[in-house]
Amino acid sequence: MIGILPGRGIVPRRWHPALAESATSSTFTGMSFETMHTLRKAPDASPLFPELSxxxxxxxxxxxxxxxxxxxxxxxxxxxxxxxxxxxxxxxxxxxxxxxxxxxxxxxx
CATH class of the missing domain: 2.30.30.40 (SH3 Domains)
Structure with missing residues (x-):
């Protein structure tokens, strides 16, 4: 099983104590909402008039x-x-x- 740690990326749960305790848990204990929000890709802005309008x-x-x-x-x-x-x-x-x-x-x- 793997987990995601800010600044460390994806790591196996057994390699990090913060993730090891939740290895048997059925809940996801990975990336926080704030981290996901920060790393998300900004949506492409679409122009008011596309080409050939x-x-x-x-x-x-x-x-x-x-x-x-x-x-x-x-x-x-x-x-x-x-x-x-x-x-x-x-x-x-x-x-x-x-x-x-x-x-x-x-x-x-």
Whole structure:
């Protein structure tokens, strides 16, 4: 049988006195809730608009080529930056071009 000790990892119960006494017990005496909480993997943050989502601009914006895209224009998200803090959006009409926009400047279309 094995046990888990913070800072020591997994050890056989017979090698550690704190675990040896519970070797015959049917209850788990391993990792505490605090240790499990500390070691857990953080969930991946999902962006508000995943790639290939159709979005609309909430205000006028300027493309990478210097052309102004009017508010309300629809485009497609082609890249997500900083877990959804900014998006690369491709527009086909009324203006053709790409631009990077913060999440506050977009809405689902």
């Amino acid at each position: 159709v979005v609309a601009t909430l205000r006028d914006a300027v493309t990478d080529d210097g052309v102004t895209v009017p508010a309300g224009s629809r485009g497609t998200v082609v890249a997500v930056y900083a877990a959804g803090a900014a998006y690369e959006v491709e527009f086909a009409r009324p203006i053709i071009g790409n631009m990077t926009l913060p999440v506050e400047a977009l809405a689902a279309a």
